[in-house]
Amino acid sequence: MLNQRSKNLSPSPTMAIDTRAKQLVAQGVDVINLSVGEPDFDTPETGKAGGMAAIADGFTKYTAAAGTIELRQAIGDKLRRENGLDYSPDEIVVSNGAKHSLFNIFMVLLDPGDEVLIQAPYWVSYPEMVKLSGGTPVIIKTDAQTSFQLTPQMIERHISAKTKAIAINNPSNPTGVVYDETALRAIAEKAAEHGLLIISDEIYERLTYDGATCVSMAAISPDIKRRTITVNGFSKAYAMTGWRLGYAAAEKPIAKAMGELQSHCTSGASSITQKAGLAALSGDQSMMAAMRREFDRRRLYAIERLKDIPGLDLEVVPRGAFYVFPNVSETFGRVIGGRSIESSDDLCSAILESARVAIVPGSSFGSPRHLRISYATSMEHLREGLDRIEHLLAGDRQFATSS
Ligand SMILES: Cc1ncc(COP(=O)(O)O)c(C=O)c1O
Missing domain, CATH: 3.40.640.10 (Type I PLP-dependent aspartate aminotransferase-like (Major domain))
Structure with a gap:
Protein backbone atom coordinates (compact mmCIF):
# COMPACT_ATOMS: atom_id res chain seq x y z
CA MET A 1 0.00 0.00 0.00
CA LEU A 2 2.69 2.49 0.99
CA ASN A 3 5.00 3.99 -1.61
CA GLN A 4 8.76 3.57 -1.69
CA ARG A 5 9.32 6.98 -0.10
CA SER A 6 7.42 5.99 3.01
CA LYS A 7 9.15 2.63 3.13
CA ASN A 8 12.55 4.31 3.04
CA LEU A 9 11.67 6.61 5.88
CA SER A 10 12.94 5.96 9.41
CA PRO A 11 10.94 7.59 12.20
CA SER A 12 12.69 10.28 14.24
CA PRO A 13 14.53 8.24 16.92
CA THR A 14 14.58 11.11 19.39
CA MET A 15 10.81 11.49 19.09
CA ALA A 16 10.44 7.69 19.42
CA ILE A 17 12.41 7.61 22.67
CA ASP A 18 10.47 10.56 24.02
CA THR A 19 7.23 8.71 23.16
CA ARG A 20 8.44 5.51 24.88
CA ALA A 21 9.46 7.50 27.98
CA LYS A 22 6.05 9.21 28.06
CA GLN A 23 4.35 5.79 27.68
CA LEU A 24 6.25 4.49 30.71
CA VAL A 25 5.34 7.60 32.68
CA ALA A 26 1.67 7.08 31.71
CA GLN A 27 1.96 3.54 33.10
CA GLY A 28 3.08 5.01 36.39
CA VAL A 29 6.81 4.27 35.92
CA ASP A 30 9.02 6.97 37.37
CA VAL A 31 11.16 7.84 34.32
CA ILE A 32 13.68 10.67 34.21
CA ASN A 33 13.64 12.01 30.68
CA LEU A 34 17.08 13.20 29.57
CA SER A 35 16.29 12.64 25.90
CA VAL A 36 14.41 15.81 25.11
CA GLY A 37 15.54 18.49 22.73
CA GLU A 38 13.49 21.33 24.12
CA PRO A 39 14.11 23.90 26.84
CA ASP A 40 12.23 23.12 30.05
CA PHE A 41 11.58 26.85 30.53
CA ASP A 42 8.25 28.48 29.90
CA THR A 43 7.65 30.65 26.82
CA PRO A 44 8.38 34.29 27.78
CA GLY A 283 10.08 42.21 23.78
CA ASP A 284 12.37 42.00 26.80
CA GLN A 285 15.26 39.63 26.05
CA SER A 286 16.53 39.24 29.63
CA MET A 287 14.85 35.86 30.04
CA MET A 288 17.18 34.52 27.34
CA ALA A 289 20.29 35.44 29.30
CA ALA A 290 18.86 33.83 32.42
CA MET A 291 18.02 30.66 30.49
CA ARG A 292 21.53 30.52 29.02
CA ARG A 293 23.11 30.95 32.47
CA GLU A 294 21.00 28.13 33.87
CA PHE A 295 21.90 25.84 30.95
CA ASP A 296 25.55 26.64 31.56
CA ARG A 297 25.24 25.74 35.26
CA ARG A 298 23.76 22.37 34.30
CA ARG A 299 26.34 21.83 31.58
CA LEU A 300 29.17 22.34 34.07
CA TYR A 301 27.44 20.02 36.51
CA ALA A 302 26.99 17.30 33.87
CA ILE A 303 30.64 17.61 32.78
CA GLU A 304 31.81 17.18 36.38
CA ARG A 305 29.52 14.20 36.97
CA LEU A 306 30.63 12.41 33.80
CA LYS A 307 34.24 12.53 35.01
CA ASP A 308 33.19 10.13 37.78
CA ILE A 309 31.02 7.75 35.78
CA PRO A 310 33.20 4.99 34.39
CA GLY A 311 32.13 4.03 30.88
CA LEU A 312 30.92 7.49 29.90
CA ASP A 313 33.90 9.30 28.41
CA LEU A 314 33.22 12.92 27.50
CA GLU A 315 36.01 13.31 24.96
CA VAL A 316 35.08 16.81 23.82
CA VAL A 317 33.69 19.44 26.19
CA PRO A 318 30.50 20.89 24.67
CA ARG A 319 30.40 24.68 24.36
CA GLY A 320 26.97 25.06 22.81
CA ALA A 321 23.37 23.74 22.67
CA PHE A 322 22.18 21.68 25.68
CA TYR A 323 23.62 18.19 25.30
CA VAL A 324 26.59 16.13 26.42
CA PHE A 325 27.74 13.40 24.05
CA PRO A 326 30.03 10.89 25.78
CA ASN A 327 31.74 7.93 24.14
CA VAL A 328 30.37 4.76 25.75
CA SER A 329 32.34 2.12 23.85
CA GLU A 330 34.09 1.10 27.07
CA THR A 331 30.82 -0.51 28.17
CA PHE A 332 30.63 -2.75 25.09
CA GLY A 333 31.12 -6.38 26.04
CA ARG A 334 29.87 -5.82 29.60
CA VAL A 335 26.63 -7.06 31.17
CA ILE A 336 24.63 -4.12 32.52
CA GLY A 337 21.18 -4.36 34.09
CA GLY A 338 21.12 -8.03 33.12
CA ARG A 339 21.74 -7.20 29.45
CA SER A 340 24.73 -7.89 27.37
CA ILE A 341 25.88 -4.57 25.91
CA GLU A 342 27.16 -4.64 22.36
CA SER A 343 26.16 -1.16 21.26
CA SER A 344 25.04 2.23 22.43
CA ASP A 345 21.48 1.15 21.55
CA ASP A 346 21.80 -1.76 24.01
CA LEU A 347 23.16 0.54 26.67
CA CYS A 348 20.36 3.09 26.23
CA SER A 349 17.79 0.29 26.44
CA ALA A 350 19.40 -1.02 29.63
CA ILE A 351 19.46 2.49 31.07
CA LEU A 352 15.80 3.08 30.19
CA GLU A 353 14.46 -0.28 31.31
CA SER A 354 16.66 -0.78 34.39
CA ALA A 355 17.53 2.71 35.62
CA ARG A 356 14.43 4.35 34.15
CA VAL A 357 16.33 7.17 32.48
CA ALA A 358 15.59 8.06 28.85
CA ILE A 359 18.60 9.06 26.75
CA VAL A 360 19.32 8.79 23.04
CA PRO A 361 21.76 6.31 21.48
CA GLY A 362 24.46 7.76 19.26
CA SER A 363 23.38 5.57 16.35
CA SER A 364 20.49 8.04 15.91
CA PHE A 365 23.09 10.67 15.11
CA GLY A 366 25.31 8.45 12.95
CA SER A 367 27.75 7.89 15.82
CA PRO A 368 27.15 4.45 17.34
CA ARG A 369 29.88 4.65 20.00
CA HIS A 370 28.23 7.61 21.78
CA LEU A 371 25.01 8.58 23.47
CA ARG A 372 23.30 11.91 23.98
CA ILE A 373 22.19 13.23 27.34
CA SER A 374 20.12 16.40 27.31
CA TYR A 375 20.44 18.84 30.18
CA ALA A 376 17.32 20.72 29.10
CA THR A 377 15.67 19.62 32.30
CA SER A 378 15.69 20.72 35.93
CA MET A 379 18.86 20.37 37.96
CA GLU A 380 16.98 18.01 40.24
CA HIS A 381 16.09 15.69 37.34
CA LEU A 382 19.57 15.92 35.89
CA ARG A 383 21.11 14.97 39.24
CA GLU A 384 18.68 12.11 39.78
CA GLY A 385 19.12 10.85 36.20
CA LEU A 386 22.91 10.88 36.44
CA ASP A 387 22.76 9.22 39.90
CA ARG A 388 20.70 6.40 38.45
CA ILE A 389 23.01 5.94 35.46
CA GLU A 390 26.04 5.98 37.76
CA HIS A 391 24.53 3.33 40.05
CA LEU A 392 23.54 1.17 37.11
CA LEU A 393 26.99 1.31 35.55
CA ALA A 394 28.56 0.62 38.93
CA GLY A 395 26.45 -2.55 39.08
CA ASP A 396 24.26 -1.36 41.91
CA ARG A 397 22.09 -4.31 42.90
CA GLN A 398 18.77 -2.48 42.84
CA PHE A 399 19.25 -2.08 39.08
CA ALA A 400 20.52 -5.57 38.41
CA THR A 401 17.29 -6.70 36.77
CA SER A 402 14.82 -5.01 34.49
CA SER A 403 11.93 -3.31 36.18
C1 LIG B 1 19.76 21.09 14.97
C2 LIG B 1 18.32 21.31 14.94
N1 LIG B 1 17.79 21.92 13.86
C3 LIG B 1 16.46 22.13 13.77
C4 LIG B 1 15.60 21.74 14.76
C5 LIG B 1 14.12 21.97 14.57
O1 LIG B 1 13.58 22.89 15.45
P1 LIG B 1 12.08 23.41 15.31
O2 LIG B 1 11.45 22.72 14.16
O3 LIG B 1 11.42 23.11 16.60
O4 LIG B 1 12.21 24.89 15.05
C6 LIG B 1 16.10 21.09 15.89
C7 LIG B 1 15.19 20.59 16.94
O5 LIG B 1 15.50 19.77 17.75
C8 LIG B 1 17.49 20.88 15.98
O6 LIG B 1 18.04 20.29 17.06
Whole structure:
Protein backbone atom coordinates (compact mmCIF):
# COMPACT_ATOMS: atom_id res chain seq x y z
CA MET A 1 0.00 0.00 0.00
CA LEU A 2 2.69 2.49 0.99
CA ASN A 3 5.00 3.99 -1.61
CA GLN A 4 8.76 3.57 -1.69
CA ARG A 5 9.32 6.98 -0.10
CA SER A 6 7.42 5.99 3.01
CA LYS A 7 9.15 2.63 3.13
CA ASN A 8 12.55 4.31 3.04
CA LEU A 9 11.67 6.61 5.88
CA SER A 10 12.94 5.96 9.41
CA PRO A 11 10.94 7.59 12.20
CA SER A 12 12.69 10.28 14.24
CA PRO A 13 14.53 8.24 16.92
CA THR A 14 14.58 11.11 19.39
CA MET A 15 10.81 11.49 19.09
CA ALA A 16 10.44 7.69 19.42
CA ILE A 17 12.41 7.61 22.67
CA ASP A 18 10.47 10.56 24.02
CA THR A 19 7.23 8.71 23.16
CA ARG A 20 8.44 5.51 24.88
CA ALA A 21 9.46 7.50 27.98
CA LYS A 22 6.05 9.21 28.06
CA GLN A 23 4.35 5.79 27.68
CA LEU A 24 6.25 4.49 30.71
CA VAL A 25 5.34 7.60 32.68
CA ALA A 26 1.67 7.08 31.71
CA GLN A 27 1.96 3.54 33.10
CA GLY A 28 3.08 5.01 36.39
CA VAL A 29 6.81 4.27 35.92
CA ASP A 30 9.02 6.97 37.37
CA VAL A 31 11.16 7.84 34.32
CA ILE A 32 13.68 10.67 34.21
CA ASN A 33 13.64 12.01 30.68
CA LEU A 34 17.08 13.20 29.57
CA SER A 35 16.29 12.64 25.90
CA VAL A 36 14.41 15.81 25.11
CA GLY A 37 15.54 18.49 22.73
CA GLU A 38 13.49 21.33 24.12
CA PRO A 39 14.11 23.90 26.84
CA ASP A 40 12.23 23.12 30.05
CA PHE A 41 11.58 26.85 30.53
CA ASP A 42 8.25 28.48 29.90
CA THR A 43 7.65 30.65 26.82
CA PRO A 44 8.38 34.29 27.78
CA GLU A 45 5.35 36.27 28.95
CA THR A 46 5.78 38.67 26.01
CA GLY A 47 5.40 35.78 23.55
CA LYS A 48 2.35 34.37 25.33
CA ALA A 49 0.74 37.82 25.49
CA GLY A 50 1.37 38.30 21.76
CA GLY A 51 -0.38 35.02 20.98
CA MET A 52 -3.31 35.77 23.27
CA ALA A 53 -3.73 39.27 21.82
CA ALA A 54 -3.78 37.76 18.31
CA ILE A 55 -6.72 35.56 19.33
CA ALA A 56 -8.52 38.39 21.14
CA ASP A 57 -8.03 40.75 18.19
CA GLY A 58 -9.26 38.20 15.66
CA PHE A 59 -5.87 37.89 13.98
CA THR A 60 -6.88 34.35 13.18
CA LYS A 61 -6.92 34.17 9.39
CA TYR A 62 -4.45 33.09 6.71
CA THR A 63 -1.35 35.26 6.45
CA ALA A 64 0.97 35.61 3.47
CA ALA A 65 2.38 32.11 2.89
CA ALA A 66 5.96 33.26 3.60
CA GLY A 67 4.87 34.93 6.85
CA THR A 68 3.52 38.36 7.83
CA ILE A 69 5.55 41.26 6.55
CA GLU A 70 5.96 42.64 10.08
CA LEU A 71 7.44 39.38 11.37
CA ARG A 72 9.76 39.06 8.37
CA GLN A 73 10.85 42.66 8.94
CA ALA A 74 11.50 41.96 12.63
CA ILE A 75 13.51 38.86 11.70
CA GLY A 76 15.45 40.96 9.18
CA ASP A 77 16.19 43.49 11.96
CA LYS A 78 17.34 40.68 14.25
CA LEU A 79 19.64 39.26 11.59
CA ARG A 80 21.11 42.72 10.95
CA ARG A 81 21.53 43.54 14.65
CA GLU A 82 22.81 40.24 15.97
CA ASN A 83 24.31 38.45 13.00
CA GLY A 84 25.59 41.27 10.80
CA LEU A 85 23.40 40.02 7.92
CA ASP A 86 21.35 42.16 5.59
CA TYR A 87 18.21 40.35 4.36
CA SER A 88 15.09 42.06 3.02
CA PRO A 89 11.66 40.62 3.94
CA ASP A 90 11.38 38.93 0.53
CA GLU A 91 14.55 37.00 1.33
CA ILE A 92 13.01 35.59 4.52
CA VAL A 93 10.48 32.75 4.78
CA VAL A 94 8.72 31.96 8.03
CA SER A 95 7.68 28.32 8.50
CA ASN A 96 6.18 25.87 10.99
CA GLY A 97 9.44 25.40 12.87
CA ALA A 98 13.03 25.29 11.62
CA LYS A 99 12.41 21.64 10.78
CA HIS A 100 9.89 22.76 8.21
CA SER A 101 12.29 25.45 6.93
CA LEU A 102 14.94 22.80 6.39
CA PHE A 103 12.52 20.49 4.63
CA ASN A 104 11.47 23.33 2.30
CA ILE A 105 15.11 24.06 1.53
CA PHE A 106 15.92 20.50 0.49
CA MET A 107 12.67 20.28 -1.48
CA VAL A 108 13.40 23.36 -3.57
CA LEU A 109 17.10 22.69 -4.06
CA LEU A 110 17.51 19.01 -4.77
CA ASP A 111 17.04 17.09 -7.99
CA PRO A 112 17.09 13.28 -7.90
CA GLY A 113 20.55 12.04 -7.06
CA ASP A 114 21.92 15.40 -5.89
CA GLU A 115 24.26 14.86 -2.99
CA VAL A 116 24.28 16.79 0.27
CA LEU A 117 27.29 16.59 2.56
CA ILE A 118 26.29 16.06 6.17
CA GLN A 119 28.68 15.92 9.07
CA ALA A 120 28.22 13.04 11.50
CA PRO A 121 27.39 13.17 14.35
CA TYR A 122 24.40 14.87 12.71
CA TRP A 123 21.01 16.08 13.80
CA VAL A 124 18.69 13.13 13.19
CA SER A 125 16.46 14.68 10.54
CA TYR A 126 19.01 15.88 7.96
CA PRO A 127 19.61 12.55 6.18
CA GLU A 128 15.91 11.68 6.17
CA MET A 129 14.93 15.07 4.79
CA VAL A 130 17.51 14.85 2.03
CA LYS A 131 16.22 11.37 1.09
CA LEU A 132 12.60 12.55 1.16
CA SER A 133 13.55 15.35 -1.22
CA GLY A 134 15.04 12.87 -3.69
CA GLY A 135 18.64 13.65 -2.79
CA THR A 136 21.42 11.47 -1.43
CA PRO A 137 22.94 12.22 1.96
CA VAL A 138 26.72 11.80 1.98
CA ILE A 139 27.89 11.42 5.53
CA ILE A 140 31.26 12.80 6.60
CA LYS A 141 32.26 11.13 9.85
CA THR A 142 34.00 13.25 12.45
CA ASP A 143 35.26 12.17 15.83
CA ALA A 144 37.01 13.35 18.96
CA GLN A 145 40.38 13.44 17.19
CA THR A 146 39.27 16.52 15.25
CA SER A 147 37.06 17.71 18.13
CA PHE A 148 33.99 16.68 16.10
CA GLN A 149 34.80 19.42 13.59
CA LEU A 150 34.83 19.27 9.82
CA THR A 151 37.97 20.24 7.99
CA PRO A 152 38.33 21.33 4.35
CA GLN A 153 40.27 18.11 3.68
CA MET A 154 37.35 15.98 4.87
CA ILE A 155 35.01 17.92 2.62
CA GLU A 156 37.36 17.52 -0.33
CA ARG A 157 37.42 13.74 0.13
CA HIS A 158 33.61 13.51 -0.11
CA ILE A 159 32.94 15.86 -3.02
CA SER A 160 31.67 14.35 -6.26
CA ALA A 161 30.25 15.74 -9.48
CA LYS A 162 26.81 15.40 -7.88
CA THR A 163 27.52 17.35 -4.69
CA LYS A 164 25.11 20.25 -4.51
CA ALA A 165 25.22 21.46 -0.92
CA ILE A 166 26.65 21.04 2.52
CA ALA A 167 24.60 21.21 5.72
CA ILE A 168 26.28 22.70 8.79
CA ASN A 169 24.76 22.77 12.25
CA ASN A 170 26.55 25.31 14.43
CA PRO A 171 26.35 25.02 17.46
CA SER A 172 25.89 21.31 16.99
CA ASN A 173 23.18 18.99 18.17
CA PRO A 174 24.33 16.46 19.46
CA THR A 175 28.02 17.26 20.11
CA GLY A 176 27.70 20.83 21.43
CA VAL A 177 30.62 21.88 19.23
CA VAL A 178 30.81 25.56 18.26
CA TYR A 179 32.99 26.43 15.28
CA ASP A 180 35.26 29.43 15.62
CA GLU A 181 35.43 31.89 12.78
CA THR A 182 38.66 30.50 11.32
CA ALA A 183 37.32 26.95 11.12
CA LEU A 184 34.03 28.18 9.69
CA ARG A 185 35.79 30.28 7.08
CA ALA A 186 37.87 27.28 5.99
CA ILE A 187 34.69 25.23 5.48
CA ALA A 188 33.01 28.10 3.64
CA GLU A 189 35.95 28.60 1.32
CA LYS A 190 36.10 24.94 0.46
CA ALA A 191 32.38 24.95 -0.28
CA ALA A 192 32.78 28.04 -2.46
CA GLU A 193 35.72 26.49 -4.32
CA HIS A 194 33.39 23.67 -5.40
CA GLY A 195 30.37 25.90 -6.04
CA LEU A 196 28.33 24.35 -3.22
CA LEU A 197 25.34 25.85 -1.47
CA ILE A 198 25.61 25.97 2.32
CA ILE A 199 22.69 25.25 4.61
CA SER A 200 23.59 26.79 7.95
CA ASP A 201 21.35 25.65 10.80
CA GLU A 202 21.97 28.14 13.60
CA ILE A 203 19.03 27.24 15.82
CA TYR A 204 21.23 26.98 18.95
CA GLU A 205 23.11 30.22 18.23
CA ARG A 206 22.19 31.88 21.52
CA LEU A 207 23.17 28.88 23.62
CA THR A 208 26.95 29.10 23.76
CA TYR A 209 29.23 28.94 26.80
CA ASP A 210 32.87 29.30 27.93
CA GLY A 211 33.22 32.45 25.84
CA ALA A 212 32.31 30.67 22.59
CA THR A 213 30.15 32.65 20.17
CA CYS A 214 28.25 31.54 17.12
CA VAL A 215 29.42 33.32 13.96
CA SER A 216 26.81 33.19 11.22
CA MET A 217 28.07 31.36 8.17
CA ALA A 218 26.61 34.03 5.85
CA ALA A 219 28.57 36.74 7.69
CA ILE A 220 31.88 35.27 6.46
CA SER A 221 31.77 37.26 3.21
CA PRO A 222 29.28 38.55 0.60
CA ASP A 223 30.09 35.60 -1.67
CA ILE A 224 29.45 33.12 1.13
CA LYS A 225 26.20 34.90 1.99
CA ARG A 226 24.98 34.46 -1.60
CA ARG A 227 25.46 30.70 -1.41
CA THR A 228 24.18 30.27 2.15
CA ILE A 229 20.69 29.60 3.40
CA THR A 230 20.53 30.60 7.06
CA VAL A 231 18.10 28.66 9.23
CA ASN A 232 16.96 29.67 12.68
CA GLY A 233 13.85 29.64 14.81
CA PHE A 234 12.06 30.33 18.05
CA SER A 235 12.01 26.84 19.60
CA LYS A 236 15.33 26.94 21.42
CA ALA A 237 15.92 30.69 21.78
CA TYR A 238 12.48 31.45 23.21
CA ALA A 239 11.40 28.06 24.58
CA MET A 240 8.61 28.01 21.98
CA THR A 241 8.87 24.44 20.64
CA GLY A 242 5.13 23.80 20.63
CA TRP A 243 4.25 27.03 18.86
CA ARG A 244 6.09 25.81 15.74
CA LEU A 245 7.95 28.80 14.35
CA GLY A 246 11.17 28.89 12.37
CA TYR A 247 12.61 30.75 9.44
CA ALA A 248 15.11 30.70 6.62
CA ALA A 249 16.92 33.58 4.94
CA ALA A 250 18.33 33.18 1.45
CA GLU A 251 18.79 34.80 -1.95
CA LYS A 252 15.47 35.89 -3.44
CA PRO A 253 14.93 33.03 -5.94
CA ILE A 254 15.41 30.42 -3.21
CA ALA A 255 13.19 32.28 -0.74
CA LYS A 256 10.54 32.74 -3.41
CA ALA A 257 10.53 29.03 -4.26
CA MET A 258 10.28 28.12 -0.58
CA GLY A 259 7.33 30.47 -0.10
CA GLU A 260 5.59 29.03 -3.14
CA LEU A 261 6.18 25.46 -2.03
CA GLN A 262 4.84 26.31 1.38
CA SER A 263 1.78 28.02 -0.14
CA HIS A 264 0.73 24.59 -1.43
CA CYS A 265 1.69 22.58 1.66
CA THR A 266 0.79 24.44 4.83
CA SER A 267 -0.16 27.98 3.70
CA GLY A 268 2.46 29.10 6.19
CA ALA A 269 2.81 29.27 9.95
CA SER A 270 -0.18 29.92 12.22
CA SER A 271 -1.19 33.59 12.41
CA ILE A 272 -1.34 33.38 16.22
CA THR A 273 2.11 31.87 16.47
CA GLN A 274 3.54 34.53 14.21
CA LYS A 275 2.18 37.26 16.49
CA ALA A 276 3.61 35.43 19.50
CA GLY A 277 7.00 35.17 17.78
CA LEU A 278 6.95 38.84 16.84
CA ALA A 279 6.20 39.81 20.44
CA ALA A 280 8.94 37.53 21.79
CA LEU A 281 11.46 38.90 19.31
CA SER A 282 10.56 42.52 20.00
CA GLY A 283 10.08 42.21 23.78
CA ASP A 284 12.37 42.00 26.80
CA GLN A 285 15.26 39.63 26.05
CA SER A 286 16.53 39.24 29.63
CA MET A 287 14.85 35.86 30.04
CA MET A 288 17.18 34.52 27.34
CA ALA A 289 20.29 35.44 29.30
CA ALA A 290 18.86 33.83 32.42
CA MET A 291 18.02 30.66 30.49
CA ARG A 292 21.53 30.52 29.02
CA ARG A 293 23.11 30.95 32.47
CA GLU A 294 21.00 28.13 33.87
CA PHE A 295 21.90 25.84 30.95
CA ASP A 296 25.55 26.64 31.56
CA ARG A 297 25.24 25.74 35.26
CA ARG A 298 23.76 22.37 34.30
CA ARG A 299 26.34 21.83 31.58
CA LEU A 300 29.17 22.34 34.07
CA TYR A 301 27.44 20.02 36.51
CA ALA A 302 26.99 17.30 33.87
CA ILE A 303 30.64 17.61 32.78
CA GLU A 304 31.81 17.18 36.38
CA ARG A 305 29.52 14.20 36.97
CA LEU A 306 30.63 12.41 33.80
CA LYS A 307 34.24 12.53 35.01
CA ASP A 308 33.19 10.13 37.78
CA ILE A 309 31.02 7.75 35.78
CA PRO A 310 33.20 4.99 34.39
CA GLY A 311 32.13 4.03 30.88
CA LEU A 312 30.92 7.49 29.90
CA ASP A 313 33.90 9.30 28.41
CA LEU A 314 33.22 12.92 27.50
CA GLU A 315 36.01 13.31 24.96
CA VAL A 316 35.08 16.81 23.82
CA VAL A 317 33.69 19.44 26.19
CA PRO A 318 30.50 20.89 24.67
CA ARG A 319 30.40 24.68 24.36
CA GLY A 320 26.97 25.06 22.81
CA ALA A 321 23.37 23.74 22.67
CA PHE A 322 22.18 21.68 25.68
CA TYR A 323 23.62 18.19 25.30
CA VAL A 324 26.59 16.13 26.42
CA PHE A 325 27.74 13.40 24.05
CA PRO A 326 30.03 10.89 25.78
CA ASN A 327 31.74 7.93 24.14
CA VAL A 328 30.37 4.76 25.75
CA SER A 329 32.34 2.12 23.85
CA GLU A 330 34.09 1.10 27.07
CA THR A 331 30.82 -0.51 28.17
CA PHE A 332 30.63 -2.75 25.09
CA GLY A 333 31.12 -6.38 26.04
CA ARG A 334 29.87 -5.82 29.60
CA VAL A 335 26.63 -7.06 31.17
CA ILE A 336 24.63 -4.12 32.52
CA GLY A 337 21.18 -4.36 34.09
CA GLY A 338 21.12 -8.03 33.12
CA ARG A 339 21.74 -7.20 29.45
CA SER A 340 24.73 -7.89 27.37
CA ILE A 341 25.88 -4.57 25.91
CA GLU A 342 27.16 -4.64 22.36
CA SER A 343 26.16 -1.16 21.26
CA SER A 344 25.04 2.23 22.43
CA ASP A 345 21.48 1.15 21.55
CA ASP A 346 21.80 -1.76 24.01
CA LEU A 347 23.16 0.54 26.67
CA CYS A 348 20.36 3.09 26.23
CA SER A 349 17.79 0.29 26.44
CA ALA A 350 19.40 -1.02 29.63
CA ILE A 351 19.46 2.49 31.07
CA LEU A 352 15.80 3.08 30.19
CA GLU A 353 14.46 -0.28 31.31
CA SER A 354 16.66 -0.78 34.39
CA ALA A 355 17.53 2.71 35.62
CA ARG A 356 14.43 4.35 34.15
CA VAL A 357 16.33 7.17 32.48
CA ALA A 358 15.59 8.06 28.85
CA ILE A 359 18.60 9.06 26.75
CA VAL A 360 19.32 8.79 23.04
CA PRO A 361 21.76 6.31 21.48
CA GLY A 362 24.46 7.76 19.26
CA SER A 363 23.38 5.57 16.35
CA SER A 364 20.49 8.04 15.91
CA PHE A 365 23.09 10.67 15.11
CA GLY A 366 25.31 8.45 12.95
CA SER A 367 27.75 7.89 15.82
CA PRO A 368 27.15 4.45 17.34
CA ARG A 369 29.88 4.65 20.00
CA HIS A 370 28.23 7.61 21.78
CA LEU A 371 25.01 8.58 23.47
CA ARG A 372 23.30 11.91 23.98
CA ILE A 373 22.19 13.23 27.34
CA SER A 374 20.12 16.40 27.31
CA TYR A 375 20.44 18.84 30.18
CA ALA A 376 17.32 20.72 29.10
CA THR A 377 15.67 19.62 32.30
CA SER A 378 15.69 20.72 35.93
CA MET A 379 18.86 20.37 37.96
CA GLU A 380 16.98 18.01 40.24
CA HIS A 381 16.09 15.69 37.34
CA LEU A 382 19.57 15.92 35.89
CA ARG A 383 21.11 14.97 39.24
CA GLU A 384 18.68 12.11 39.78
CA GLY A 385 19.12 10.85 36.20
CA LEU A 386 22.91 10.88 36.44
CA ASP A 387 22.76 9.22 39.90
CA ARG A 388 20.70 6.40 38.45
CA ILE A 389 23.01 5.94 35.46
CA GLU A 390 26.04 5.98 37.76
CA HIS A 391 24.53 3.33 40.05
CA LEU A 392 23.54 1.17 37.11
CA LEU A 393 26.99 1.31 35.55
CA ALA A 394 28.56 0.62 38.93
CA GLY A 395 26.45 -2.55 39.08
CA ASP A 396 24.26 -1.36 41.91
CA ARG A 397 22.09 -4.31 42.90
CA GLN A 398 18.77 -2.48 42.84
CA PHE A 399 19.25 -2.08 39.08
CA ALA A 400 20.52 -5.57 38.41
CA THR A 401 17.29 -6.70 36.77
CA SER A 402 14.82 -5.01 34.49
CA SER A 403 11.93 -3.31 36.18
C1 LIG B 1 19.76 21.09 14.97
C2 LIG B 1 18.32 21.31 14.94
N1 LIG B 1 17.79 21.92 13.86
C3 LIG B 1 16.46 22.13 13.77
C4 LIG B 1 15.60 21.74 14.76
C5 LIG B 1 14.12 21.97 14.57
O1 LIG B 1 13.58 22.89 15.45
P1 LIG B 1 12.08 23.41 15.31
O2 LIG B 1 11.45 22.72 14.16
O3 LIG B 1 11.42 23.11 16.60
O4 LIG B 1 12.21 24.89 15.05
C6 LIG B 1 16.10 21.09 15.89
C7 LIG B 1 15.19 20.59 16.94
O5 LIG B 1 15.50 19.77 17.75
C8 LIG B 1 17.49 20.88 15.98
O6 LIG B 1 18.04 20.29 17.06
